Amino acid sequence: MSSTSKSPNTKYNFASDNYSGVCPEAWAAMEEANRGYACSYGDDAWTGKACESIRDLFETDCEVFFVFNGTAANSLALASLCKSYHSIICHEMAHIETDECGASEFFSNGTKVLLVPGENGKVDLDAVEQTVLKRSDIHYPKPRALSITQATEVGTLYSVAEMQAAGEMARKHSLHLHVDGARFANAVAALGVEPKEISWQAGVDVLTFGGTKNGFAVGEAVVFFNKELAFEFDYRCKQAGQLASKMRFLTAPWIGMLESGAWLKNAAQANSCARLLESEAVKIPGVKIMFPSQANSVFLELPPAALEGLRAAGWHFYTFIGSGGARFMCSWETRTDDIALLVQDLRSVMSRL
Numbered sequence: 001m002s003s004t005s006k007s008p009n010t011k012y013n014f015a016s017d018n019y020s021g022v023c024p025e026a027w028a029a030m031e032e033a034n035r036g037y038a039c040s041y042g043d044d045a046w047t048g049k050a051c052e053s054i055r056d057l058f059e060t061d062c063e064v065f066f067v068f069n070g071t072a073a074n075s076l077a078l079a080s081l082c083k084s085y086h087s088i089i090c091h092e093m094a095h096i097e098t099d100e101c102g103a104s105e106f107f108s109n110g111t112k113v114l115l116v117p118g119e120n121g122k123v124d125l126d127a128v129e130q131t132v133l134k135r136s137d138i139h140y141p142k143p144r145a146l147s148i149t150q151a152t153e154v155g156t157l158y159s160v161a162e163m164q165a166a167g168e169m170a171r172k173h174s175l176h177l178h179v180d181g182a183r184f185a186n187a188v189a190a191l192g193v194e195p196k197e198i199s200w201q202a203g204v205d206v207l208t209f210g211g212t213k214n215g216f217a218v219g220e221a222v223v224f225f226n227k228e229l230a231f232e233f234d235y236r237c238k239q240a241g242q243l244a245s246k247m248r249f250l251t252a253p254w255i256g257m258l259e260s261g262a263w264l265k266n267a268a269q270a271n272s273c274a275r276l277l278e279s280e281a282v283k284i285p286g287v288k289i290m291f292p293s294q295a296n297s298v299f300l301e302l303p304p305a306a307l308e309g310l311r312a313a314g315w316h317f318y319t320f321i322g323s324g325g326a327r328f329m330c331s332w333e334t335r336t337d338d339i340a341l342l343v344q345d346l347r348s349v350m351s352r353l
């Protein structure tokens with residue numbers, strides 16, 4: 001890693017939801033799993049139970065795997081849906097396109113990612129259809145998967161009806177449907193739905209179910225609702241360096257988080273902080289909200305001098321994600337006091353313009 005010297009006063013509170021620590025429930029579950037010896041590579045009691053907990057949560061039989069991060073979860077899942085001459089359709093701002101260093105193409109041995117536009121970070125289904133129908137000759141990589149992100153990269157949500165419409169479009173054109181759910185918990189909490197309603201009931205074949213940003217130390221679950229697509233996925237994980245030998249430390253937190261309800265509580269806390277920030281930010285003259293804040297982020301369009309002013313006041317945030325605006329991301333650890341401090345500084349920099 002390169003060493004960047006940051007002031008000790010840097011306020012990281014809103015940089016990303018992965019700047020947060022490990023929540024107490026996930027930590028306690030790891031501690032509980034840390035009492036002596038256990039079988040390795042997932043042959044332990046916690047891993048079996050974590051799979052069961054996830055099946056219970058989704059109220060269906062499904063195949064569940066655990067990997068270290070979202071890039072692996074997405075790209076290995078997509079690789080199992082496609083052959084090398086296929087293509088994956090996704091939004092032009094999708095994480096798999098912009099933030100995974102070509103991992104989907106790499107792990108699928110060349111499957112091409114095809115981009116479609118769409119308002120508020122959501123794929124325009126007409127554009128998906130046009131992409132499928134545009135060519136059917138042998139010279140074009142055959143569309144085989146549709147990948148959507150829930151909650152999206154810009155903090156918006158697909159409603160239940162929109163998920164169903166995506167599922168229908170996928171079925172109509174024989175595409176497998178993948179959901180990047182790095183923030184799936186935030187979507188469930190915000191929509192107030194059962195997890196099944198925005199997954200298998202809507203036609204989702206495989207979901208990348210995020211743990212890290214929800215308060216885990218590390219780890220994402222890959223959930224195959226279409227069990228046939230999980231064929232030999234364990235080998236795929238192993239070959240990609242994604243089979244944890246001390247698997248219980250990736251899986252025990254899923255039990256603790258799901259049994260305690262902390263996964264939803266954490267997501268709801270992050271969401272409500274974003275809602276609060278949005279409601280305060282709109283009141284400040286000159287501040288423009290770029291996308292409706294439906295999950296746990298708020299994107300603000302701010303004059304360059306205001307961005308500079310906030311940075312000078314110690315705030316650290318991203319401006320390269322998705323849209324180019326200033327992204328303020330809330331996590332399970334965000335407190336209303338953090339929002340108050342940020343809003344105070346925002347008001348002050350805007351008034352000085």
Ligand SMILES: *Cc1c(COP(=O)(O)O)cnc(C)c1O
Pocket residue numbers: 068069070071072074095096149152153180182183212213
């Ligand atoms: C954070 C994130 C991921 C996972 O990223 P990793 O750094 O590989 O864990 C995947 N998709 C989205 C939309 C994300 O925000």
